[in-house]
Amino acid sequence: MLAQVPAEGRFDYCWAEVWPPDSTSASLLLLTVADVSQPDVELRVDQLNARFGTELDPAALYRQRITRFTPVVVAVAGLLLGLVGVRLRRLEFASALHAGVSRRALLFQVTVETGVWLALGLVLAAPAVWLAAYAGNPLPAGPLAAPTGVAVAFAVAGTLIGALIGLALTREEHLFRYFKNR
Numbered sequence: 001m002l003a004q005v006p007a008e009g010r011f012d013y014c015w016a017e018v019w020p021p022d023s024t025s026a027s028l029l030l031l032t033v034a035d036v037s038q039p040d041v042e043l044r045v046d047q048l049n050a051r052f053g054t055e056l057d058p059a060a061l062y063r064q065r066i067t068r069f070t071p072v073v074v075a076v077a078g079l080l081l082g083l084v085g086v087r088l089r090r091l092e093f094a095s096a097l098h099a100g101v102s103r104r105a106l107l108f109q110v111t112v113e114t115g116v117w118l119a120l121g122l123v124l125a126a127p128a129v130w131l132a133a134y135a136g137n138p139l140p141a142g143p144l145a146a147p148t149g150v151a152v153a154f155a156v157a158g159t160l161i162g163a164l165i166g167l168a169l170t171r172e173e174h175l176f177r178y179f180k181n182r
Contacts, residue, residue, distance in 0.1 A: 082162025
């Protein structure tokens, strides 16, 4: 929308957007007033859209965001993924135990194998996450990367724990049952 502006004269309003919200920044708008000697002029700093309240508490909004449960959700998803991934191979692990492979060696094997496919998944997903979070975003990277890093750490920990629980539930005594159910 275009509006005509007289070549001479003053404006009635001065709008400013301040992020992050700061009460001292709003008072700087009063410095834009050219002539405050007129007694009938009322100077105010108002919120443009008062429907959402006059105060903004970004910390409270951050704590109430819908994604606050992401670390728990990805940890549970990783736990299930690791558990199912190892339980699908329970016949192989029970057979290895029956052949004399120690639990410690199987623990090392499962940890390394799970770590490898987790690392591969992170390497493949990192460009997509970076593109979604940072491309065209003028904000600093740190505050955006921190929640993502926490979620990734929970997902990795959940997956490793799930894989280890799956291995712990695998018993050599169940070898023939695993074979029969295959």
